[in-house]
Amino acid sequence: MQLYVAPSAPNPRRVTMFMVEKGIQGIDLVPVDLNAQEHKGEAYRAKNPLARVPALELDDGRVLTETRAICTYLEGLYPEPNLMGADFEERAFIEMADRRVEHYLLAGIANAVRHTHPGLAPLEQPQFPDFGHSQAQKVREVASWFDQLLGRQPWVAGERFTIADITAFCAIEFAKLMKFNPGKEGMPALQAWRDRVAERASAKVK
DSSP, rough: EEEEEOOOOOHHHHHHHHHHHHHHOOEEEEEETTTTTGGGGGGHHHHHHTSSSSSOOOOOOOEESSSSHHHHHHHHHHHHSSSSOOHHHHHHHHHHHHHHIIIIIIHHHHHHHHOHHHHHTTTTTOOHHHHHHHHHHHHHHHHHHHHHHHSSSSSSSSOOOHHHHHHHHHHHHHGGGGGTTTTTTTOHHHHHHHHHHHSSSSGOOO
């Protein structure tokens, strides 16, 4: 199998962190140069017409896209250590936590960065700075909620490390591009959680 990635992008990083946490080897990483618009080229669009990364090309030639779907596939192939829920009830609550992070935190960060960071201008045309700044404000409101949550429990989905923590960590790291630092903005629990995740081997692979 081949996993198409862009090292600077948060979604491919979510998958590579997931793989490291599960000890998955034997999947070739194929870098896609976003700055060179390689993801919009004919060769890559033949694999993913929506021109997004990551994409997992299976041994039979089929291509699986969307980060959560790729992780679900890998969880099925490599069920241990479990990161997505041991039974239907735990899976539901972990998915809820992961979706909250993805839709309310990561998506807002991505919008803020894409529309305000000059380095992203070639990838996001046209940029709408006012929209980006409004998204940044909403991100801080959501991050404050996660700070309160992590003040009550050790991990994003509850009592153990899961895929929701991977998504949240990649989001917070990407938020550095919008100059967001939880500790400096009065969110000590979120900062402490981020620092704990940063010590994991999977967090050191970019």
